[in-house]
Amino acid sequence: MPEIKLPAIETEIRVAKEMTAGNKIIYTVIKVSILKDEEGYIMGSWITPLAMLIIEPGRQYALSITGEKMPLEMILELAPSLKSVVDKARGIHKIKVT
């Protein structure tokens, strides 16, 4: 009897392209789930929003998708690449020393 294998699910966190609303820039952190068969072909995929980083002039904060406030550190932990966005918003300029 052939062995029946269940499909594999790969999940990763990504940041969607920023949206601008007035003077706010919103970065959405999303969870991408990919369903693959045993040969590695993608059978389906779905995305789930998790949290948002909101950049306003002089203020940066994060919200979970349920609308609750979440610490900035938590969203940076989810998506480390947003650190550069926050740094830029805070006016921190990095100088490379070689």
Next chain:
Amino acid sequence: MLAWVEVSSIILTTLSALAALFFVLLIIFLIIPFHFDLEFKKQGPMLRGRYEVSWLGFTLKKDAIESSPSEDAITSILRETQGEAKREQSDEYGRKDEFPAKTAQDAAEPENAEPEKIIEKMDGQKKEDAGQKTKDAQEDDAGDKTGKKTAPALPFNPRTLLDAFPAMVRVCKDLLKSLNFQRLSCRLCFGLDDPVDTAVMSGYLWAIVSALGLFRANIFISPSFAGMMLEGDFVADVRARMLWAMVALINALREKEIRTLLREVVRS
């Protein structure tokens, strides 16, 4: 007098014979299918392909397409130059406003190249460590990100297109009747600069595949959420009977909405 009658009857006979011959040829042209053999492959910057059109066993057109590496190098240099110019512009803009606006290109660079995190990789019910990146993410190059594009002006009224849409679907269905896929294989791996857009586009593509009734064919569509990319191969062996294509075109021209749309396109 008799001679004129004879001459005119000969001319008439010749003309009718020519007309009959023309009709026979037309019927042969419409009934005997054309044979299209297509093969395209895109891997990285290289695009290779070939096509062949034959009819009644004779090759009418045959050609091979290959994008030269020099062309690709020029394209990539141009893209990089444009990207740098855009970045400089955005930096200047940011300095002027003293507001840390981040362009789409800047935003795309760090986020999309590699996933922030791979949470889990489940093989059935058995969870495995999530230490590895996906294959797509590894293969991807995040260098060629493009910024926002302005939508080009349409040569027709969108309302007219919407009105003509049901008629266009009917025409497409009729046109598809004229095609007989002997062999069809398509493997497409694509990614846009936004993972959300990639997911939406993937949904559209699967919907199109399903609507065309090609779901049984060897079609694989793999979205890559790691950034802009387009890779894959396409092989098709199609037989097209012109009779149904002609019927579809005539039916299309009988539709008022399509005539209006065509008129608008021609006027613009």
